[in-house]
Amino acid sequence: xxxxxxxxxxxxxxxxxxxxxxxxxxxxxxxxxxxxxxxxxxxxxxxxxxxxxxxxxxxxxxxxxxxxxxxxxxxxxxxxxxxxxxxxxxxxxxxxxxxxxxxxxxxxxxxxxxxxxxxxxxxxxxxxxxxxxxxxxxxxxxxxxxxxxxxxxxx
Numbered sequence: 420x421x422x423x424x425x426x427x428x429x430x431x432x433x434x435x436x437x438x439x440x441x442x443x444x445x446x447x448x449x450x451x452x453x454x455x456x457x458x459x460x461x462x463x464x465x466x467x468x469x470x471x472x473x474x475x476x477x478x479x480x481x482x483x484x485x486x487x488x489x490x491x492x493x494x495x496x497x498x499x500x501x502x503x504x505x506x507x508x509x510x511x512x513x514x515x516x517x518x519x520x521x522x523x524x525x526x527x528x529x530x531x532x533x534x535x536x537x538x539x540x541x542x543x544x545x546x547x548x549x550x551x552x553x554x555x556x557x558x559x560x561x562x563x564x565x566x567x568x569x570x571x572x573x574x
Contacts, residue, residue, distance in 0.1 A: 421515045422536045422544055422555055429530030430551035431505065435480075436467045437517050437525040438503040442482060444513040446501070450482050453496060461496050463487045468524075509546060 425431040433441065435452060442450045452464040456479075463486075485492075485499045507514060518525045518535060526533040536555050538544060544557040545564070556562060 420510055420538055420540050420542060422538060422546075422557075423509045423514055423518055423533055424536060424546055424553040424555050425526075425531050425551060426534045426553070427532040428551045430548075431509075431533065431553065432527040432531045433503065433533075434521070434525055434527050437521055439467060439482060440517050440521075441507070441514060442501055442503055444517070446484065448484060449486060450484060450501065451486050452480060452482055453487070455479050455481065455497070459493060461487070461493045510544075 423431075439450050439452065452467050453461045454464060455461050464480075481497075481500045482502070483496045483499045484501060485496045487496060490496070515535060518533060530551070536557075538555075538557045539559060542557045542559050543562045544555055545562055547554045547556060
């Protein structure tokens with residue numbers, strides 16, 4: 420089984436092209452990126468590679484399941500906004516396939532350095548995060564996490 424994790428400070432953040440491919444795989448239909456202007460107009464972005472890193476820093480960019488080539492109504496485009504879940508299962512085969520196919524183009528290099536760890540099938544695993552740097556803990560037996568407070572009430 421393969422698990423994706425972030426190995427640098429910042430956090431797990433896919434690139435715009437990886438988000439688009441992931442959503443298309445999950446939804447089973449085409450997804451388009453748009454830029455929204457203060458006027459309410461929207462502009463379809465044909466070259467997503469030119470966006471790298473911008474969408475994470477701006478609410479002016481979004482994905483929609485409506486293609487403006489087929490339906491140019493800005494309201495229909497906005498009503499069908501979709502967002503890629505940042506807490507997606509890190510062992511999702513679709514995610515792993517996209518990461519392996521795109522390589523470094525699969526993540527935002529400003530905030531992420533996504534790696535893939537291969538662990539034995541059926542292993543239990545957890546991801547720990549410290550300021551965006553993630554560590555994968557895995558075991559062939561179940562992992563139990565306990566938190567100790569130092570003293571128990573009534574002692």
